Each structure stands twice: as C-alpha cells, then as structure tokens.
Amino acid sequence: MTCSHCGPSSGAPTLVGSPRILLVGNPNVGKSTLFNRLTGARQDIRNAPGTTVDLSTGGWRSFGSQLTVVDSPGTYSLLARSADEQVVTELLTGDIQVEGGKPDLVVAVLDATALSRSLYLLGQLSRVGLPVIVALSMVDVARAEGVEIDTETMSSVLGVPVVAIDPRHGLGLEDLAGAVRTGLDVLPFLIGPDAKACTCAEGGDCCGSTQAADATTLAELLEDADDVFAWVEVVSSRLGAKRPRIDTTFSDRVDRVLLNPVAGILILLGVLWGLFQLTTSVAAPVMEWAEGFVGGPVTDWALALTGALGLSDTWVESLLIDGILAGIGVVLSFVPLMFIMFFALALLEDSGYLARAALLADRLMRSIGLDGRAVLPLIVGFGCNLPALAATKTLPNAAHRTVTALLVPLTSCAARLTVYILIAATFFPSHAGTVVFAMYIGSVLLVIAGGLLLKLVFSDDTSADPLFLVLPAYQKPGVTTVFLSAARRALAFLKGAGVTIVVMLTIMWGLMAIPVTGDHDLADVPVEDSLYAEVAQTIAPVFAPAGFNDWHASAALLTGIVAKETVVAALSQSYQVDEPEENSYEDAEGSDLGERLRADFDDASGGHGQAAALAFLVFVLAYTPCVATLAEQKRILGWRITAGAFGAQLVLAWLLAVAVFQIGSLL
Structure with missing residues (x-):
C-alpha cells in the first residue's frame, strides 16, 4: 500500500x-x-x-x-x-x-x-x-x-x-x-x-x-x-x-499427579525445598569464589597499583580496598545467586509448572490477601531475601508484587541464623535450639500479620477475585531462551542495585575511617575512636526501653544494615575479641564474646539480660535485612516506597523489641 x-x-x-x-x-x-x-x-x-x-x-x-x-x-x-x-x-x-x-x-x-x-x-x-x-x-x-x-x-x-x-x-x-x-x-x-x-x-x-x-x-x-x-x-x-x-493429553495425564491434593502438595513442597537449597547450599560455593576473586587477585592488583603510585598505607588505598572493592565484592558475590535463581524460575515457568504451583498454594496465600503465585518468593526469602525479591517479578499483578516485595524482608533469611545462634547459646544454653526455632515461627507470624495489614493499603479491584489461571501445556524448556532470560535479569540487578550497594558500603567505610577522638590518622583509627562508634553511642539510648542500651549492640545493628552476617563480626571487633570459630551452639556459648555480651546485657538491662537478649533477637528478626535487599527493593518499588518501608520496619522492630523486654523483665 x-x-x-x-x-x-x-x-x-x-x-x-x-x-x-x-x-x-x-x-x-x-x-x-x-x-x-x-x-x-x-x-x-x-x-x-x-x-x-x-x-x-x-x-x-x-x-x-x-x-x-x-x-x-x-x-x-x-x-x-x-x-x-x-x-x-x-x-x-x-x-x-x-x-x-x-x-x-x-x-x-x-x-x-x-x-x-x-x-x-x-x-x-x-x-x-x-x-x-x-x-x-x-x-x-x-x-x-x-x-x-x-x-x-x-x-x-x-x-x-x-x-x-x-x-x-x-x-x-x-x-x-x-x-x-x-x-x-x-x-x-x-x-x-x-x-x-x-x-x-x-x-x-x-x-x-x-x-x-x-x-x-x-x-x-x-x-x-x-x-x-x-x-x-x-x-x-x-x-x-x-x-x-x-480423551486425554499428555498435560492432562501429568496434572492428575501434580494437581492431586496429596501428591501435588508433596511435590510442590519438594520444589520449594529445592529452591530454598539453591539460595543456601548450591549457590554458596560460587558466591564465595566470586567474593574471593575480588578479595584475592583483584585486591592484589589494586595494592600493586597503589604501591606503584606511592599511595601504600594511605587513606586512598583504604578507600579503594576496604570501601569500593569491598562493595564490588559483595555485588559480584550476589550475581551468581541471582542468575541461578532466575534460571530455576524461568525453567519452572517455561515448562508450565509455575502456574500449577500457584494453583496449589492459592488457598493458603489468599488468607493474607495474595494469590498462590506469591508462595515462591516468600519461601525463597527464608534462604535469602535478595533472590526472593527478584522472584516477585514473576507475579503478574502489580499490587501483589508490591505487597510481596514488602513482606519478603520479614522472612528470616539464613544470614540471621549466625546471630540467633550466638545470642541463643550465650543466654539460653539449655534451650538454644528452641529459641532459634521460635525466631522462625515469629517470622511466619510477622509475614501473616504484615500481609493482613498491607492488603488494606495496597489492595486493588482484583484482590478479592478468584485466581484466574490458564494452565499452559507442559513443554520442554528452551535452554537458550531460559539462559538469556536469567542473564538479562541478573544483569539488570547488577546495573540497578549494584551501584547502590557499593555507595552504601563506601559510606560505612567512611564511618569507620574518620577519627573523632584521640590522635589518629584518617583510615587508621581504632573502632572505639571512630565516627562509627560515635554514631553508635548516639543511638544507643534509643534501645534503653528494649534493655540493650549499649553502644556495642547498637553498632552491631548499624553494621547489620550492610549485611546480617557482619553483626557477629562487628560485636567481636567492638569488644576486640575473636568471634566464635564455628557456627555452633557449643562454640558460641563458651566464647570470650559470649562472656562480654552477658556482662554488658545484664548491666544495661538492670539484671534482666535474658529478656534483653530476646528483645535483641526480635529486633534482628524484624528490621531491614541488608543493604542489598534495600537496593533491590528500590529497583523494584522505587525510592519512595522503599524509604517508607525501611522506616516502618525499623519502627516495627523497635516496638516489638520493647514489648518483648518489658514483658520479659516482669516474668
């Protein structure tokens, strides 16, 4: 024409x-x-x-x-x-x-x-x-x-x-x-x-x-x-x-098993367990290799460069190694995890199973205002919040994506476990396992309560409608297209959240590198004389109603915003003692760090150290998981909702910690 x-x-x-x-x-x-x-x-x-x-x-x-x-x-x-x-x-x-x-x-x-x-x-x-x-x-x-x-x-x-x-x-x-x-x-x-x-x-x-x-x-x-x-x-x-x-198609025959009320649920639990394992065990060696590559060869090259430029043992070298490269190492360590999770989700979607999983979980998820498709991100969150947030992209409803992305940080990721073990073994040596289990039960209750509240705020015209799903025919996933899809989304994370993570970790370096007391050079300062400790001492009184008005604890919580794995290391650094060598109850109970914690928590709480310890654990459970999670939330939801969620979660964690201590100190 x-x-x-x-x-x-x-x-x-x-x-x-x-x-x-x-x-x-x-x-x-x-x-x-x-x-x-x-x-x-x-x-x-x-x-x-x-x-x-x-x-x-x-x-x-x-x-x-x-x-x-x-x-x-x-x-x-x-x-x-x-x-x-x-x-x-x-x-x-x-x-x-x-x-x-x-x-x-x-x-x-x-x-x-x-x-x-x-x-x-x-x-x-x-x-x-x-x-x-x-x-x-x-x-x-x-x-x-x-x-x-x-x-x-x-x-x-x-x-x-x-x-x-x-x-x-x-x-x-x-x-x-x-x-x-x-x-x-x-x-x-x-x-x-x-x-x-x-x-x-x-x-x-x-x-x-x-x-x-x-x-x-x-x-x-x-x-x-x-x-x-x-x-x-x-x-x-x-x-x-x-x-x-x-009479019947291949998909019909498979669905007789996968949609069976008993066999289908058991298979779904197996799939969810597999996704959980991906975020905890399977991806761990690759993540360690990626972080080790930055901390090893790349750091050595950077040290050689600063040496050649005459900048050895200067604040410039410290900023490059302990600030920028440390942040890059964290980002790169998460990329393999994100790719593996995206690849697994793409396989499930391309094969046709993802719709079946949503159908099986729908009744349970509707109790908190979502539909069955939200079960995957929430389960994955108990392994790691970061790929769980990424998994919300598989949800076709925007309101459900927002609600699920706000609930994911309430799921207790594996990184929190090291903190649970240290505190539980230190203050409750005879019941440490029960205390840790209670933290996970508390996480589930927080997700349920948060879902009931958020569905009133972010509900849409379809929130009460029955789930309408077209079950696609089962088919063999296209490996090439699945690979491209996973790579594209992992790259989007790298570009979207990576910069935010590096910037925030560099800011944390600055807090620890700037001296505020004593005669120290920039980036050569004991932790107790740094701006980091000064900030921690300033915010410590906020936790007095929760029983742990101590700068060591508040400093560890501040570092925990970077990554929950660093809470134990931050406590060890602030007390200038070695952290427990093994992630076990026995090792944590008898450590020097455990003894120092018992003494300071008892003193700060007026003799109610166990109640203060429980309050500390509840705060760790409920407040923002890590800077990587914040960066991914910002990429998905934008700054406005992310900032509001960050503030709300801090307030929620504080209120719960105060309630636990005030009630516990009366018992």
Missing part, C-alpha cells in the same frame, strides 16, 4: 529513525521468549512511569538494533482491571511512551492451543487503530493435540499478516521479520532510497493513517464485548479451529 502523494519505493528499505514494535498477548503464550530471541542481549528493563510494572525494551537483531521492541505485560483484555493491564492499554494509546513515542506497529502473539481466547484480545486490539501482525505461537503443541491451523487461511480471514513461530527453537523469526518489514514499509520512517517520506502535514491521507485505517478492518472496530465474542465465534468457525475430541 502506498500514498498517492508519496514517491515510489525502490530497492531495500532503509530505517530512518527508530520504529517501535509492541508485543501484546495473553500470559504464557511465549511473548517474553519471543522478545528474548529477537533482541538477544540488547535489552533494558525499566518500570513504566508511575508504576512498579516492568517493561523490557531491546533492539531487534535482524534490523541491526535500529528497531525497538517493547515487551508488554501479559493481559487477557484491554478492559484494564489491574495496573499491568492498564499499562498495556496506555502503551497502545500512547499515554505511556517508550523511546519517545507510541508504538508504530503491534505484534499480537496468539496461542494456537487456545485460539478463541487469543482472538478476543485481537478483536479488542482492532479498536486501537495501529497496524497489527499476528505471530501464532504454540503451533507444535496444538499440532500434537490434533489442532491444525493454516496461517494463509487465517491471514485471509483476519485481513492481517499471520506468521507461525516457535520462539523457543528460533523458528519462523525471519518470516516474522519480513512481515514486520513489509508492515513498516509504508510508514514515513521506513522508505526506499529514492522515496519521499510522507507526513500528515502535507495534507490528505498520509501513509501512517492509511495503514492504520486498513488495520481496523480485521474486526470493523467492534463496538462492545458481545460483538467481539460473536466475531471470535465467526473467525473460529471459518478457521476450523475447533479442537478435535481427545
């Missing part, structure tokens, strides 16, 4: 500007897999303006990355009932713009195994007035179930190009690129070398509006839902897409 006032097109089309292609489709139709295949590593993840909804953008490799592809959230309808669906609608209308404008063309990804449902969304897309190309996915799965769809017939019926694709194996992508190139050929920014670009300012019909008008003929701008449903029935009958009668 051409414009009457435009010059003829000849030769290969040339991109001028940066056209924008929007991928739209139902959840679980392979849309994100297609996006990963089209863009490879040329991707960026950002929040839609004013929301916590993720938008992924990237350059289409077949077009030399001159064409921008936008992956929108999955939606069943343009009649938005959630923030995610609203974002899709606003992307189509241009209310939310990506790369400076509204989409130039829509690729509607339709599921061949559930064509009627996909056609309903396509019918609504017809009202938007944008050029549309249909990418038909799951064709191989539909064929295995006895459903054959002829793309040429479908294209003729719909009046738009239809391309069969298999993004997991990279099939049909060149055909899709050709259809997109043809669809864009009549638009002003895709012209031949001798052609004249048309613009609406020239008067009359311009290329863009003519193409948009043609696109609307696929459903004649249907006026209401009844018309859309009627149109879907007509199209389905003309395509002969009625599913043949099949």
Whole structure:
C-alpha cells in the first residue's frame, strides 16, 4: 500500500529513525521468549512511569538494533482491571511512551492451543487503530493435540499478516521479520532510497493513517464485548479451529499427579525445598569464589597499583580496598545467586509448572490477601531475601508484587541464623535450639500479620477475585531462551542495585575511617575512636526501653544494615575479641564474646539480660535485612516506597523489641 502523494519505493528499505514494535498477548503464550530471541542481549528493563510494572525494551537483531521492541505485560483484555493491564492499554494509546513515542506497529502473539481466547484480545486490539501482525505461537503443541491451523487461511480471514513461530527453537523469526518489514514499509520512517517520506502535514491521507485505517478492518472496530465474542465465534468457525475430541493429553495425564491434593502438595513442597537449597547450599560455593576473586587477585592488583603510585598505607588505598572493592565484592558475590535463581524460575515457568504451583498454594496465600503465585518468593526469602525479591517479578499483578516485595524482608533469611545462634547459646544454653526455632515461627507470624495489614493499603479491584489461571501445556524448556532470560535479569540487578550497594558500603567505610577522638590518622583509627562508634553511642539510648542500651549492640545493628552476617563480626571487633570459630551452639556459648555480651546485657538491662537478649533477637528478626535487599527493593518499588518501608520496619522492630523486654523483665 502506498500514498498517492508519496514517491515510489525502490530497492531495500532503509530505517530512518527508530520504529517501535509492541508485543501484546495473553500470559504464557511465549511473548517474553519471543522478545528474548529477537533482541538477544540488547535489552533494558525499566518500570513504566508511575508504576512498579516492568517493561523490557531491546533492539531487534535482524534490523541491526535500529528497531525497538517493547515487551508488554501479559493481559487477557484491554478492559484494564489491574495496573499491568492498564499499562498495556496506555502503551497502545500512547499515554505511556517508550523511546519517545507510541508504538508504530503491534505484534499480537496468539496461542494456537487456545485460539478463541487469543482472538478476543485481537478483536479488542482492532479498536486501537495501529497496524497489527499476528505471530501464532504454540503451533507444535496444538499440532500434537490434533489442532491444525493454516496461517494463509487465517491471514485471509483476519485481513492481517499471520506468521507461525516457535520462539523457543528460533523458528519462523525471519518470516516474522519480513512481515514486520513489509508492515513498516509504508510508514514515513521506513522508505526506499529514492522515496519521499510522507507526513500528515502535507495534507490528505498520509501513509501512517492509511495503514492504520486498513488495520481496523480485521474486526470493523467492534463496538462492545458481545460483538467481539460473536466475531471470535465467526473467525473460529471459518478457521476450523475447533479442537478435535481427545480423551486425554499428555498435560492432562501429568496434572492428575501434580494437581492431586496429596501428591501435588508433596511435590510442590519438594520444589520449594529445592529452591530454598539453591539460595543456601548450591549457590554458596560460587558466591564465595566470586567474593574471593575480588578479595584475592583483584585486591592484589589494586595494592600493586597503589604501591606503584606511592599511595601504600594511605587513606586512598583504604578507600579503594576496604570501601569500593569491598562493595564490588559483595555485588559480584550476589550475581551468581541471582542468575541461578532466575534460571530455576524461568525453567519452572517455561515448562508450565509455575502456574500449577500457584494453583496449589492459592488457598493458603489468599488468607493474607495474595494469590498462590506469591508462595515462591516468600519461601525463597527464608534462604535469602535478595533472590526472593527478584522472584516477585514473576507475579503478574502489580499490587501483589508490591505487597510481596514488602513482606519478603520479614522472612528470616539464613544470614540471621549466625546471630540467633550466638545470642541463643550465650543466654539460653539449655534451650538454644528452641529459641532459634521460635525466631522462625515469629517470622511466619510477622509475614501473616504484615500481609493482613498491607492488603488494606495496597489492595486493588482484583484482590478479592478468584485466581484466574490458564494452565499452559507442559513443554520442554528452551535452554537458550531460559539462559538469556536469567542473564538479562541478573544483569539488570547488577546495573540497578549494584551501584547502590557499593555507595552504601563506601559510606560505612567512611564511618569507620574518620577519627573523632584521640590522635589518629584518617583510615587508621581504632573502632572505639571512630565516627562509627560515635554514631553508635548516639543511638544507643534509643534501645534503653528494649534493655540493650549499649553502644556495642547498637553498632552491631548499624553494621547489620550492610549485611546480617557482619553483626557477629562487628560485636567481636567492638569488644576486640575473636568471634566464635564455628557456627555452633557449643562454640558460641563458651566464647570470650559470649562472656562480654552477658556482662554488658545484664548491666544495661538492670539484671534482666535474658529478656534483653530476646528483645535483641526480635529486633534482628524484624528490621531491614541488608543493604542489598534495600537496593533491590528500590529497583523494584522505587525510592519512595522503599524509604517508607525501611522506616516502618525499623519502627516495627523497635516496638516489638520493647514489648518483648518489658514483658520479659516482669516474668
């Protein structure tokens, strides 16, 4: 199609500007897999303006990355009932713009195994007035179930190009690129070398509006839902897409086990245990290697550099080694963990199991205002809060993502365990195991109470609705696409949260490096004479009602914001004693550190050391886990919500600690 006032097109089309292609489709139709295949590593993840909804953008490799592809959230309808669906609608209308404008063309990804449902969304897309190309996915799965769809017939019926694709194996992508190139050929920014670009300012019909008008003929701008449903029935009958009668499919046979009320729950618990193990045991050696690489060879190179520059034993060297490189080491140690977790979640999602897990856990999670899909991040949180926050990205509902991301820090991560063991063994040697177990029970209760409160604040119109899930057919995950998805999200963490972590750890170095008493040089100061100790002494009286008005304890809590693993080390450093060598009750009970803690807690609490110790444990359980968690929350939720959550969690931890001590001191 051409414009009457435009010059003829000849030769290969040339991109001028940066056209924008929007991928739209139902959840679980392979849309994100297609996006990963089209863009490879040329991707960026950002929040839609004013929301916590993720938008992924990237350059289409077949077009030399001159064409921008936008992956929108999955939606069943343009009649938005959630923030995610609203974002899709606003992307189509241009209310939310990506790369400076509204989409130039829509690729509607339709599921061949559930064509009627996909056609309903396509019918609504017809009202938007944008050029549309249909990418038909799951064709191989539909064929295995006895459903054959002829793309040429479908294209003729719909009046738009239809391309069969298999993004997991990279099939049909060149055909899709050709259809997109043809669809864009009549638009002003895709012209031949001798052609004249048309613009609406020239008067009359311009290329863009003519193409948009043609696109609307696929459903004649249907006026209401009844018309859309009627149109879907007509199209389905003309395509002969009625599913043949099949006794059972492979997915049906597997679901008899995986959705069984007994066997399914046991299998789900096994999967959750496996995810928990990933965050505690499997990733640990890789994390240690990454941190050791920075602390070993990289640090040695940095020391050699400062030596060559004559900066040995100066504050510059200390800043570089103990501040910046220490922060980089923490960030890099988390990257393997994030990649492993993203890879596991992508495997579960691509295989079709994630939807089943959500269905099994739905009744339990609805008691706190969420649905079953939130169970995975919360369970993972008991291993490590950081990948648990990352796992909230698998939740399709924006309100549920926000609530879950705020609840995750209340799950007691493994890093807190070292603190539990030290304090429990020191003050409750005969009941240390029971005390530690009580901390985990308390964590579960905090999650439940927090969920009940947050659902009143962050509820949306869909919070009380029953869970609507389309169970996709089981399929073999595409390793390449799963790998790319995991790598993309791990890289997004590295870019988004990494800088924040390094900056905050450098600030902590500054607190410990600046002397405030005594005659000391910068970065060569005993901890008790540093600004760090001064700040700790200033905030220590705040904890008097909780029974531990002691700067050693408050300093350790301050360091715990960096990482909970450092609380024990900070106590040892402030007392200038060795920390327990083994992470065991016996070693902690008889350590020099344990004796110093008993003496100071008894003194600060007026003889109620055990009550003060319990209050300290409750505070450790309830307050912000670590700077990495804060950085990831900020990346997911933005600064405003993260700062509010940080303050609220500190207040909550203080109130609980005070209550525990005041009640415990009376017993």
